[in-house]
Amino acid sequence: MDSLTITQPDDWHLHLRDGDVLADVVHWSAARFGRAIIMPNLVPPVTTTEAAVAYRERTLAARPAGSGFEPLMTLYLTDNTPAAEIERAAASGVVQAVKLYPAGATTNSDSGVTDLGRCHDALEAIAEHDLTLCIHGEVTAPGVDIFDREAAFLDERLGPLLDAHPRLRVVLEHLTTRRAVEFVRAGPERLGATITPQHLLMNRNDLLAGGIRPHHYCLPVLKRERDREALLEAATSGHPRFFLGTDSAPHERGQKETACGCAGIFTAPLALELYAEAFDAVGALARLEGFASHHGADFYGLPRNRDTLTLRRAPRRLPDALPYGRGWIVPLRAGAEVAWQLAGDPASP
Template sequence: MTTSLTIPSACDFHLHLRQGDMMRMVTPKVAEGGVSLAYIMPNLQPPIKTTDEALAYKKELQALAPNVTFLMTLYLSPELTVEEVRKASKAGIRGVKSYPRGVTTNSESGIESYEVYYPVFKAMEEEGLVLNLHGEIPSDHNNNVCVMNAEEKFLPELEKLHKAFPNLKIVLEHATSQAAVEMVKRLGDTVACSITVHHLQLIVDDWAGQAHHFCKPVAKYPNDRNALREVVASGHPRFFLGTDSAPHPSHAKESAHAHAGVFTTPLVLPYLAKIFEEIGCLDKLENFACHFGKQFYQVTQKDGFETATVTLVKEDNVVVPQQYAIATDPSTQGDLGAVVPFLASKNIGWKIAKNFC
């Protein structure tokens, strides 16, 4: 039985770090979770739509977590031009994130049609930028579309985009369904998929009535979770870690309209060790969390990324904290509230004993 595991530090290819006090609390915890490379989502308020905005945000994050390499993205919107794509490429921006309008946090500026962006996608294809897709369509009850099938209904659009731009690298973000896994496997080597910590653990019963497990896209049926687990256990190189860790104050989660998002940042590798051990593929953890995403994005030392290691150990009683105070100043912690992490107060049985940070 494995009781310790030393692997390279992880690469998280889908992460939300927010702004202000939340950003200042969350960002240092990236390294605490064993992650040394983070691909940052642009859905701030207002969204990050230009190269200059992305670089300014990166500077803030780097000051808070100097041991982490941050890769930045832009928000797909009408303001994104071919010229801005080429400027972004020269500045080291790695991707563009697409949000369907209104389906998740801060997606009010999201898109309603992809065809109008074809010139932008062509420029991205030429420049080597990645298109990151939130793979859902908005609910439409007249046409039997809701949160449980919104991802599956989106998949024809993914296939259409791939056929139109076969050399454009596309990542279907935070997949939740068997249909999504099968689609990505069927498409070519330029199409990949990020998988979260929580979607490897949860099904619909776990978030229905449980606000801190509610995310978008929502966790689906047992067969869908099984498909995610089977593909990571198989070691498929186009499926890799993207936590979609998304912190919200507990009062925003525990409300009549719970905000979507699960917070996993402080314990990414211990969570994964627990899950991979349970499904019998602990030997596949390193490639999934450390190598496959980096290979797809072609991350090198030119990106400022340096190899580091993390040692995980198995212990009988490793309890997840109940909450993390948002304010770093103790005198104001009560005013700003706290974030409840994934599996709060639960024993996950693994911890980081030696970290690169």
Template sequence: MVISIDSPLDMHLHLRDMDMLDIVAPLSAETFAGGLVMPNLVPPVTTKEAVCDYRNRICRAQGDHCFTPYMTLFFRSDYRPEFLESVKDEILAIKLYPAGITTNSEGGVSGFDLEELSPVLGVMSDLGIPLCVHGETGGFVMDREAEFIPIYEMLAQNFPDLKIVMEHITTKEAVAALDRYDNLFATITLHHLYITLDDVAGGLLQPHLFCKPIAKRPEDRSALLNVALGAHPKVMFGSDSAPHPRDKKEAPGCAAGVFTAPIALQGLAQLFDRHGALENLQAFVSDNAQRIYGITPPAKKVVLEKTPYLVPEIYEGSVVPMFAGQSLAWRVVSAG
């Protein structure tokens, strides 16, 4: 069996910088037509110059692959309207992180004071710049996303013309919120469609499956599968592929992040095939994102074949992928 996907998109992607960027950028660019690149570098991407410089570094690192890096800014409440106007054409979205909630988010938002956030959110709404949000509180780790839903609702109600993307949703509560507000959308990762917390810590600890937001309960995974496999028009694929060196994952203080970029399409094809939903993969991995963000990615056809594919144990001696050393049922046979 053979399938093809037109212009697959990864709408939540960590490419890091420097040596790590050189390793992982070609792995995304090989099989995807574009990706929404996260801005949580050190220091974070908060200026027009930083956006342009980072894009240039990505383009150099990706080599000759046909791939568009869609850039983002790190949300700050002190951005001036004239700055947002000047940077609008260089970015696709602005990413909001609660302070300290995930990797390199220390400069994020502390508290969600509507009066403080409104000036920037109002200008974003007027300019048509979407807001992407890492939606977790600082509460008990299993409840953080569900506790954040009222904040999403507050934002959606007060800024009805602002597109708000709930990033890497993991709970049935987030899925339910999708249909309550016209301006709420979501990305879903590969790993949250496959795993629950039991896969991470139910036996021996699996550090390469540890991520934030943490994997949740079986009923949460079922809710995610339902909207992803059904190609719900408000959800799209965002890998949240988050590479860390092996010595930072297999260590005390394990870094959060699952590296899925080079095996994402194979893993998705296997999953959608297993559930008899291959006809919906195109919408989940490309069409919905194009409509939601109003983008036209480069033309790129990726062909996959139902033939076993052995996932490498490690890439460039540094980064361990999800499914390392395991066999997937689908492989990429061409991309271009």
């Protein structure tokens, strides 16, 4: 198969940042996706409906002319988020989800949740108003090995959370382990999960072997090869509760190539093409449409997109860096090839 036409997909986990870099980032996603769940971990974080509405307006203004890309906004959950704010968010019509960052788990998460018990009323309101709770699923206790933090979160936090809030719809974001795949498969129908392109294509050797590669550093970190294989099997299985979420996370090159590099991999310029590459590697291109275009919309209770797009098997080489505000950003596969191209993409580098 050298050409594949699918329903326009959605990105159910996307970082766009803000300010003068927003326009440098959003056009990549707008060329590929109809909608995207926009992460709220700005500085300061998007903790109110008013802030979410304003961020949405800035995002819409930064889209390319004529773009129909729709940002679906999220609130940043804190220990002190009131139930009334959740109610306002649901009534706004623009907030689709609430994001739970364990405090200190990743970029700009210091204002996140320290104790789920403090969020009981907010979590009940999320369920009552039919919003979705998106979770960065890692514990942050210093005694837990970084490669075990996802598994520990499943047992210590997520299992009890699902039991305590039986109406709550949850998306466990950016799965990285075989254990997480098994947990989602065994979980209730109200538990879904996103999988990133980097976790389908790379393992921790790609981060650490032969020298540290800062542009391959993300959180949760890349795991073992057996974990990558489990993620690829889940994504290509046709299971309706696994779906696309890039977690594309831009950082200026100097913030990555430093003694304490930021966590995040910028995949927006080639995200869909990388998913095609991963699915093609195991002969599962026919299932890419479900994973990319159908399962997420169905899980969130939103209509599927009506437009289509076409991918062509045609290698292209990415530049070493792309403009990002006053600096540069290094995308995944910078200076190397990706095997697929988006037909008619005016934004191809």
